[in-house]
Amino acid sequence: MAKSILITGGARSGKSTLAERMTLSLGRPAVYVATAEAGDAEMADRIARHQARRGLEWRTHATPLELCAALRATDSAPRLVDCVTLWLSNLMFAERDWEAEVAALCDLLPTLSAPVVFVTNELGSGIVPENALARRFRDMAGWTNQRLGAACDEVWLCVAGQPLKIKPPGG
Known part of the structure; x- marks a missing residue:
């Protein structure tokens, strides 16, 4: 079984930078599994900045919906999935069964x-x-984070750029 790590935190907490460092420490080259779609200019700019920061040590595998298939297809190198929350919003707007998708993801990890x-x-x-839609999404994300956190070997919280391990290996 491969190591699985979940990194959570608020917006601009430093979680993506921490995840990039952790992933590269697990081997190179690494695969960046991108769930974001450039739906507008601001998001396109965010994606471009992430790509520029990563550099040549990364291969990108874009997948807004088919996360399990992407993880199976790239199972020869360390992967960074950024981000679960965007994947959930993609599932929600595609009217997919997000609970089944999250269960399949957790079952896939081992x-x-x-x-x-x-x-x-x-x-x-x-x-x-x-509003109800935002509350529903917040609840979906919370339940997903709980389920994925239980399935992963380690869980980290990033606050103000500082990582805090909240579930050590075997925890």
């Missing part, structure tokens, strides 16, 4: 040969969203 590091957003520490 079968993988190469390590995988997941980045996800911690959405439950803020205020309660004012």
